[in-house]
Amino acid sequence: MSGPDDAHAAAAASFGAAAGVYERARPDYPAAALDWLLPPGARRVLDLGAGTGKLTRLLRARGLEVTAVEPSAGMRAELERAVPGVRSLAGRAEQVPLADGAVDAVLVAQAWHWVDPAGAVPEVARVLAPGGRLGLVWNVRDESHEWVARLGELLDGGGRPNDTSVDPQVGPPFGQLETRTVAWTHETTPEGLVELAASRSYVILLPEDERAALLGRVRSLLASHPDLAGRSSIALPYLTRCYRAALA
Numbered sequence: 001m002s003g004p005d006d007a008h009a010a011a012a013a014s015f016g017a018a019a020g021v022y023e024r025a026r027p028d029y030p031a032a033a034l035d036w037l038l039p040p041g042a043r044r045v046l047d048l049g050a051g052t053g054k055l056t057r058l059l060r061a062r063g064l065e066v067t068a069v070e071p072s073a074g075m076r077a078e079l080e081r082a083v084p085g086v087r088s089l090a091g092r093a094e095q096v097p098l099a100d101g102a103v104d105a106v107l108v109a110q111a112w113h114w115v116d117p118a119g120a121v122p123e124v125a126r127v128l129a130p131g132g133r134l135g136l137v138w139n140v141r142d143e144s145h146e147w148v149a150r151l152g153e154l155l156d157g158g159g160r161p162n163d164t165s166v167d168p169q170v171g172p173p174f175g176q177l178e179t180r181t182v183a184w185t186h187e188t189t190p191e192g193l194v195e196l197a198a199s200r201s202y203v204i205l206l207p208e209d210e211r212a213a214l215l216g217r218v219r220s221l222l223a224s225h226p227d228l229a230g231r232s233s234i235a236l237p238y239l240t241r242c243y244r245a246a247l248a
Contacts, residue, residue: 021199023052023078027139027186029109033240034058036180037135042104046127048093049111053079055137056086059107067103069096094119098127107135117169125173128247135244136168142183142237147227154217155197167243174245182240190222193234 038045043065047056050068052075059066060083068083069091070076080088091097093108093115106124108115124134143149170177188196197203197218203211222228 021195023054023082024192024195026052026054026110026196026199027188027236027238028054029058029137029139030182030184030240031058032184033137033180033182033242034062036182037105037107037133037137037242037244038062039105039131039133039246042133044103044105044129046096046098046103046106048096048106048108048124049114050079050088051075051110053083053086055107055109057083060086067098069098094123096123096127100126101129102127103132104129105133105135107137109137110139112136112168113138117171121170121172121174125247131247133244133246134170134174135242136170137243138241139186139238140241142239145227145237147221147225148237150221150225151193151197151218154214154221155200155203170243170245173248175248177243177245180242182242184238184240186236186238188234188236189232190219190228190234193222193236194218196236 045059045064045066047053047059047066047068050056050070051072053068056066056068056079067087067089068076068079069089070079071090071092073090076088076090080086089097093111106128112120128134141148141152143152167177167179194215197215198211203214206214228234
């Protein structure tokens with residue numbers, strides 16, 4: 001009999017099959033979030049659980065020496081296509097394929113909720129140089145807007161494994177966990193919004209008929225809501241939740 005841990009593992013592993021959709025639909029991260037997450041003077045940065053490289057490319061654009069570590073072969077292939085020449089390695093937070101003290105900062109975007117903190121925290125601490133920093137970041141839809149709340153009602157039938165209403169677990173040997181929220185807007189299209197829905201782990205795992213029905217409801221919202229109907233461009237408001245902690 002499968003249990004919650006099996007379902008969690010299946011959801012975490014689901015993204016590789018939909019890497020192209022994930023790459024097209026998921027938003028990037030605002031510059032203000034990276035400014036706050038990165039420690040002063042950091043040069044060597046690990047993007048842990050890098051996915052298709054949404055954060056990787058932003059770090060490299062800042063001239064940083066970036067290593068991307070991602071467990072899914074499908075996601076890594078998309079990352080290497082989207083960010084050619086980046087150092088990309090197979091690995092996971094509980095077993096990072098880097099030497100001790102190899103990086104100045106470890107950033108984890110949209111992924112810490114998939115890891116086991118008991119294994120990941122000491123492993124992240126191991127690969128960080130003295131005084132290094134761990135930064136965690138999630139993009140969360142701003143449901144203070146009525147149509148975004150309606151979208152959330154459609155999409156959250158599978159739960160919210162990345163719900164940041166509770167602070168993530170880190171703890172020793174890291175110091176106090178600091179937090180900041182950055183409000184911003186992601187410009188997308190009606191089909192981009194449908195693909196955003198399709199990129200969620202539980203939607204990927206739905207039987208075909210149920211997935212089609214859910215995406216049909218998203219299209220109905222797009223066609224009927226006065227803030228969305230007839231628009232070729234949609235401004236989707238986000239709150240980017242940022243957390244950081246330095247080695248004690």
